[in-house]
Amino acid sequence: MVLDARKGRILQAIVDDYVDRADPIASEWLASRYDFGCKSATVRNEMAEMSELGYLVQPHTSAGRIPTDRGYRYYVDRLMPRPSYEHLPTVSPMDEREAASSPIEDILQHTCRLLAGMTQYPSLATPPAGQSALVHQIVVTRATKARALVVVVLTNGEVEHRLVELPGRPTAQDVERAANFLTRTLAGKPLDDISRIQLPDAVAVLGSAGELVQPIFQAVLDVADALAEHRVFIEGASQILKQPEFHDVAKVEQLLSALEERSVLYQILSRSLLGDDVTVLIGSEGQVEAMRDCSIVTANYCIGNRVAGYIGIVGPTRMHYGRAVGAVGWMARNLSALLTHHSFG
Structure with missing residues (x-):
């Protein structure tokens, strides 16, 4: 329902004043502050009609009126002035x-x-939705003889890392080969599709270094699960x-x-x-x-x-x-x- 011009002006004034004052707005208050082209009694009748229509409510018998959700919705959709920034504090966004x-x-x-x-x-x-991100690169760095840091870089700029246990005592070259193998296999793939990917036989391709692929791949799966939350x-x-x-x-x-x-x-x-x-x-x-x-x-x-x-x-x-x-x-x-x-x- 579209309110007539006077009801719209009255509703706009009630919302604006109630936002500033946090007290119910009475017809006498409005009549003393605004020129609606009518007397206080007419403003009171208009407010009563808008209450019956569900735009206003009277929280107490002797109180003025405040907007309802429907009143606020009408205000936002039809009466709210165009948003401006002049009243906002000066801020310094990150460059x-x-x-x-x-x-x-x-x-x-x-x-x-x-x-x-x-x-x-x-x-x-x-944060950026994980399912919209693609795998860009997988980097693995040895942290100790038996543990490595797996870094997963996504195309949305997000970077995730996990510590993993590695079998045996792999060389730095073996760790790098396993990481490169996974990057070639997973790069460009959506993160939410990772769990459905069938990896090639890493041992057949890399030899003993292939045994490192599964624990590193599990770290990537953990990242995908975490970002899905x-x-x-x-x-x-x-x-x-x-x-x-x-x-x-x-x-x-x-x-x-x-x-x-x-x-x-x-x-x-x-x-x-x-x-x-x-x-x-x-x-x-x-x-x-x-x-x-x-x-x-x-x-x-x-x-x-x-x-x-x-x-x-x-x-x-x-x-x-x-x-x-x-x-x-x-x-x-x-x-x-x-x-x-x-x-x-």
């Missing part, structure tokens, strides 16, 4: 030179810290304590527990729409009961031309949506540029 020498985890954590500082809400990000980086979780909605200890504990459920957070973040748009999930739209009083603003980031992961914030439904959408969109574009340069130079 491309610094990013090129940093692990992807460090880039993500740095970006999340900046986003949490910009918005004053907890920020979340998923849903991981989420979180920064600024304590920011939620600054919001008056979460002064209730039980509510805070419930929310913080939800933030520890990484698989749930991953599912919420991954509902981000494809393309450059920022997705806003309000209250019950997130489909997580413990986060019923929260909104999630999320966007995808890319490496090259493919979607690699997601970044966003979580805060109360009484959120400054314009600033949040602007900040998340800006950081998603910045992260895409950094990781694309990190991966392709």
Whole structure:
């Protein structure tokens, strides 16, 4: 349903003022601050009608009104001013030179810290999806006579390593030959296909060095399994304590527990729409009961031309949506540029 122009202006004023004040908004307050071209009684009647339509609710009999999830949704879709950056704190994103020498985890954590500082809400990000990465190279270095460090380099710039036990007392040349054999076999293969690959008979090809291939290959499989798990980086979780909605200890504990459920957070973040748009999930739209009083603003980031992961914030439904959408969109574009340069130079 499309509200008429006056109802839309009143709803916009209620959302804007409630976000700033955190107190229910009364018709007398609105009439004294805005020119709606009508008297306070008319504003009160309009508010009553929007309550019946589900856009507003009166938390207490003698109180003013606050937006419902439906009211916030209408505001975000139809009334919210175009996102801008003028009210955001000045930040210093990691430059491309610094990013090129940093692990992807460090880039993500740095970006999340900046986003949490910009918005004053907890920020979340998923690492580049393992299934979208290809094996680039496998490097094996002897750590001791019987152990070696296996380094798996992926095309998305991510680097994983594992320590493995090697049979016998192989020479450095044998270790290098086994690593090169696996690189030739696995390079260019998607990480999520590794477990289905049938390796050639390494012993027939390499002789005794072939016996090293299986334990090294198992390390690569361990990397693939680990990256298949849903991981989420979180920064600024304590920011939620600054919001008056979460002064209730039980509510805070419930929310913080939800933030520890990484698989749930991953599912919420991954509902981000494809393309450059920022997705806003309000209250019950997130489909997580413990986060019923929260909104999630999320966007995808890319490496090259493919979607690699997601970044966003979580805060109360009484959120400054314009600033949040602007900040998340800006950081998603910045992260895409950094990781694309990190991966392709």
